[in-house]
Amino acid sequence: MKVRAILNPRAGVAAKRALLGLRRGRPSWTDLTVFVTTGPGDARTLAEEAARAGAGLVLSVGGDGTANEVAQGLLGSPTALGIVPVGSGNGLARCLGIPLDPARALESLEHGVDRLIDVGTANRRPFLNVGGAGFDAVVGADFQAAGRIGRRRGISSYVLLSLLRLARYHVQPLRLEADGMRHELRPFLVCLANGPQYGAGALIARGAKLDDGRLDIVVIDDAPPAVLLANVPRLFTGRLEHSRLYRRLTATSAVLTGQAAFAYHRDGEPEPAVTRLEVGLLPRALRLRVPRATDRDSAGPLRLEESAV
Numbered sequence: 001m002k003v004r005a006i007l008n009p010r011a012g013v014a015a016k017r018a019l020l021g022l023r024r025g026r027p028s029w030t031d032l033t034v035f036v037t038t039g040p041g042d043a044r045t046l047a048e049e050a051a052r053a054g055a056g057l058v059l060s061v062g063g064d065g066t067a068n069e070v071a072q073g074l075l076g077s078p079t080a081l082g083i084v085p086v087g088s089g090n091g092l093a094r095c096l097g098i099p100l101d102p103a104r105a106l107e108s109l110e111h112g113v114d115r116l117i118d119v120g121t122a123n124r125r126p127f128l129n130v131g132g133a134g135f136d137a138v139v140g141a142d143f144q145a146a147g148r149i150g151r152r153r154g155i156s157s158y159v160l161l162s163l164l165r166l167a168r169y170h171v172q173p174l175r176l177e178a179d180g181m182r183h184e185l186r187p188f189l190v191c192l193a194n195g196p197q198y199g200a201g202a203l204i205a206r207g208a209k210l211d212d213g214r215l216d217i218v219v220i221d222d223a224p225p226a227v228l229l230a231n232v233p234r235l236f237t238g239r240l241e242h243s244r245l246y247r248r249l250t251a252t253s254a255v256l257t258g259q260a261a262f263a264y265h266r267d268g269e270p271e272p273a274v275t276r277l278e279v280g281l282l283p284r285a286l287r288l289r290v291p292r293a294t295d296r297d298s299a300g301p302l303r304l305e306e307s308a309v
Helices: 013-024 042-052 064-074 091-096 102-110 135-148 155-166 225-230 232-237
Strands: 002-007 031-036 057-062 080-085 113-122 125-127 130-134 174-178 181-185 187-193 197-199 215-221 246-251 254-266 269-290
Touching (some): 002 042, 013 057, 013 102, 042 057, 064 080, 064 091, 064 125, 064 269, 080 091, 091 197, 130 135, 135 155, 135 254, 135 269, 155 225, 174 215, 181 215, 215 269, 225 232
Parallel strands (some): 002 057, 057 080, 080 269
Antiparallel strands (some): 113 125, 113 269, 130 187, 130 254, 174 181, 174 254, 215 246, 254 269
C-alpha cells in the first residue's frame, strides 16, 4: 500500500518518537514517505497531493488540529485518514480507541479497517470531532497564543489557562435555531459534538456517534464560577449530563447568532469571531482507518459495516 505520513513538528518529543517509528517502517507499508509541515495549510496541501497520487492511507501525526487539516485534503476521496496522536488532548483518537503511544498506534493502524464517518461543518469549514462557541473557543485561542510565544503546550497548560480565563469570562447571549426550534441562550458554552469527548477523557456528549448522521448539540448554561468548577469532575466521569446546567439535542443543521461577535472553534482550533455561525453535517464524507479492536467494542463510537477497501 502507498502510505504517506504528514507530521507536525510542533508536537515536540512525541512527534520525534512517532518519526522514529515511521522510519523503522511497517511490514505491509512498502511504500511509505514522511512529510514534515512547516506552517498552516501545509498538511491540507500535502494530503491533497497524496490523494491525487493514489495513496491508500495518509497518516496525520499530530493533534486534533493536524488531523482536521489533513482531513480537509482527503474529503470525498477514496484515501483513508489514519491518526497517530501526539497532540495535547487527542480527542478523536481516544474516541476511536487508537493507542496514544506512537508505536502502538502505528501497529493498530497497519492492521486496522476503514470506516466512513460524518464530518461537521461550521460556516462551511469542516470539523471531525467537536466544534463550538463560548468559553472553550476563547480558551482555545489563549492556548494557541501561548504556543506561539513558546510556552509549553499540554493538558496542564490548558487547565491553567482555563482557570485564568474563568475569572474574567463574560457570557454573550446567543440564539440557537435547530430543526425548526428556536432557543434563546445565555450559554457558558455551546458544543457541536460529532464525537463524545473533547480530549484527555473529558466527555461532553457521552454516547455520541461519529457515523449516525446527526450532531449532538450540548449547551452548558452560565453559572457562577464556583458552580461551574463543581461540575468539572462530572465532565471526566461521564456524568455531566446529570447537571442542571446541561442541555442536549440532536440535529443535522443549526444556526447560532449573536448581537455581538462571538468566538468559535473547529476541533480546538480557534477561528475569527462571527455574529452568525451556520452548522451542518456531511454524512459519511471521510474514510477513516480505525483499529480492529473497535469492531469488538460494543461501546465504541462506530457501528457501520466495514467499508470497501
